[in-house]
Amino acid sequence: MKTQITRRKLLQALGLGAIGAGAFPLACASPGTSENKEKVPVLRFAHLTDMHVEPGIGAEEGVKKCIEHILKSKKQVDFFVNGGDLIMDALGKDKAETEAQWAIWRSIRAAYPDLKFYHCIGNHDVWGKTPHEEKFSGKAWVMKEHGMESPYYAFESKGWHFIVLDSTHQKDDGTWYTAKLDTAQRTWLEQTLNKIPSDKPILIISHIPILGATPFLDGDNAQTGDWIVPGAWMHIDAKSLINLFHQHPNVKVCISGHIHLVESLLYQNVHYHCSGAVSGNWWNDEPYEMTHKGYGLFELFEDGRHTFEYVEYDKKPKGKL
Numbered sequence: 553m554k555t556q557i558t559r560r561k562l563l564q565a566l567g568l569g570a571i572g573a574g575a576f577p578l579a580c581a582s583p584g585t586s587e588n589k590e591k592v593p594v595l596r597f598a599h600l601t602d603m604h605v606e607p608g609i610g611a612e613e614g615v616k617k618c619i620e621h622i623l624k625s626k627k628q629v630d631f632f633v634n635g636g637d638l639i640m641d642a643l644g645k646d647k648a649e650t651e652a653q654w655a656i657w658r659s660i661r662a663a664y665p666d667l668k669f670y671h672c673i674g675n676h677d678v679w680g681k682t683p684h685e686e687k688f689s690g691k692a693w694v695m696k697e698h699g700m701e702s703p704y705y706a707f708e709s710k711g712w713h714f715i716v717l718d719s720t721h722q723k724d725d726g727t728w729y730t731a732k733l734d735t736a737q738r739t740w741l742e743q744t745l746n747k748i749p750s751d752k753p754i755l756i757i758s759h760i761p762i763l764g765a766t767p768f769l770d771g772d773n774a775q776t777g778d779w780i781v782p783g784a785w786m787h788i789d790a791k792s793l794i795n796l797f798h799q800h801p802n803v804k805v806c807i808s809g810h811i812h813l814v815e816s817l818l819y820q821n822v823h824y825h826c827s828g829a830v831s832g833n834w835w836n837d838e839p840y841e842m843t844h845k846g847y848g849l850f851e852l853f854e855d856g857r858h859t860f861e862y863v864e865y866d867k868k869p870k871g872k873l
């Protein structure tokens with residue numbers, strides 16, 4: 553029987569939580585030419601990550617509030633990306649508890665049947681008590697909910713190519729889980745990158761950050777005198793992926809969730825963005841490490857530039873209790 557310590561439980565055990573109020577609205581853009589048509593994005597999408605829905609904590613109302621905020625915005629989006637950890641947790645839950653969480657998501661989707669969602673699988677979406685004869689053990693249920701044929705896939709929209717990765721895999725010792733690509737997915741990624749024309753920009757979506765600074769700051773990671781960042785918090789194969797991206801200069805952007813914090817990092821001409829969390833502090837009203845509930849708004853341009861903004865859809869006005 554595997555035991556699972558989630559990041560949330562670990563942080564609770566360490567007595568770490570919200571430390572104040574604040575916000576991280578930020579925007580980021582690659583340099584580019586200033587031709588008039590290039591000032592208008594060819595595509596805009598909302599990155600909703602870490603929704604963590606379950607009954608009884610206001611998650612359904614919260615996600616609907618987030619979607620309404622996007623739909624009422626002047627900046628209309630072409631589609632939505634679910635960044636993973638859509639449900640609170642299926643790893644340690646039984647069938648009935650997991651089903652109750654998915655029922656909340658189905659209710660949300662039923663309220664907005666026309667919205668186009670692309671889905672990425674998070675660690676908490678994986679059902680730990682899955683029948684082991686299933687083809688994608690642990691992931692078959694979440695894939696069925698989302699109509700996914702594979703836990704990783706690629707698609708194209710308005711000249712941009714999108715690659716959705718599956719971050720969560722068994723550790724080498726067979727325990728669950730670490731952030732990496734397995735051998736089959738790595739081969740598929742290399743083949744997929746080779747097939748995309750070199751003049752077409754690429755955006756990569758993973759639940760767990762491939763590279764980031766926030767995994768260093770999420771928790772008391774320096775208490776031993778060394779920085780300790782678990783392999784479950786940032787891709788353990790980051791260096792290898794960075795080397796792969798270096799062979800494909802049209803890989804422009806990598807986006808993730810998982811950490812519930814917001815950041816933008818530029819390394820070797822690739823932008824790495826972490827889009828906070830729709831659930832903020834797991835639906836607690838206090839912000840999480842100064843980060844409020846929000847979603848990532850991305851605008852993509854024909855020449856490969858992009859912008860990223862973290863939109864706080866539920867921030868309380870200052871001075872109000």
Ligand SMILES: [Zn+2]
Nearest residue numbers: 637674675810
């Ligand atoms: Zn996660």
